[in-house]
Amino acid sequence: MEVSVLNINGQETGRKVTLNESIFGIEPNDHVLYLDVKQYLANQRQGTAKSKERSEHSGSTRKLGRQKGGGGARRGDINSPLLKGGGRVFGPKPRDYSFKLNKKVKVLARKSALSYKAQENAIVVVEDFTMDAPKTKDFINITKNLKVDEKKTLLLLPEVNKNVYLSARNLQQAEVMTASALNSYKVLNADVLVITENSLKLIDGVLTK
Numbered sequence: 001m002e003v004s005v006l007n008i009n010g011q012e013t014g015r016k017v018t019l020n021e022s023i024f025g026i027e028p029n030d031h032v033l034y035l036d037v038k039q040y041l042a043n044q045r046q047g048t049a050k051s052k053e054r055s056e057h058s059g060s061t062r063k064l065g066r067q068k069g070g071g072g073a074r075r076g077d078i079n080s081p082l083l084k085g086g087g088r089v090f091g092p093k094p095r096d097y098s099f100k101l102n103k104k105v106k107v108l109a110r111k112s113a114l115s116y117k118a119q120e121n122a123i124v125v126v127e128d129f130t131m132d133a134p135k136t137k138d139f140i141n142i143t144k145n146l147k148v149d150e151k152k153t154l155l156l157l158p159e160v161n162k163n164v165y166l167s168a169r170n171l172q173q174a175e176v177m178t179a180s181a182l183n184s185y186k187v188l189n190a191d192v193l194v195i196t197e198n199s200l201k202l203i204d205g206v207l208t209k
Helices: 030-044 103-119 136-145 162-168 184-189 197-208
Strands: 002-006 012-018 123-126 153-157 174-178 192-196
Touching (some): 030 103, 030 184, 103 184, 103 192, 123 197, 162 174, 192 197
Parallel strands (some): 002 123, 123 192, 153 174, 153 192
Antiparallel strands (some): 002 012
């Protein structure tokens, strides 16, 4: 699949790049996509939720009522979960939500996500560019020139560029990240991918090695 290379003014440079069929042209695997996205979201969770159980509440341990004959459940002391202000039954405890996923599964998931974008013609390739200073207005002009200003956009750069990152930071519809940090969730969450030429080479190197 060939894609024309544009400059930041939205004009064709006369060059074309061929998207690697083994990355952008495979049959997407929905299950591995689900697993990769699930792992990414699980890793974002703090896992610090905590509630007090019966033994952790402070209060008298005096038995409030007789064991039988009261017509209700046995409730014991004031810390009983049956009473207002008592402990919680099987409440949340701090835990780690992360889980292991094989490298080959992650690679296949990323290829599947990129293949979906290629099928949707949602990939724009631009020549490498930089910004002299962080300026949101300039970044907005670039997205307008590329006709992606009304879409949720993910811009992939070959390396960290602070000025470009800061220019896009305040835009709700735009996100900037390096190609080496690419993950399935970010690809699927975007409406369109804007990829620089060197980023394409980096993606090829990471996903085909």
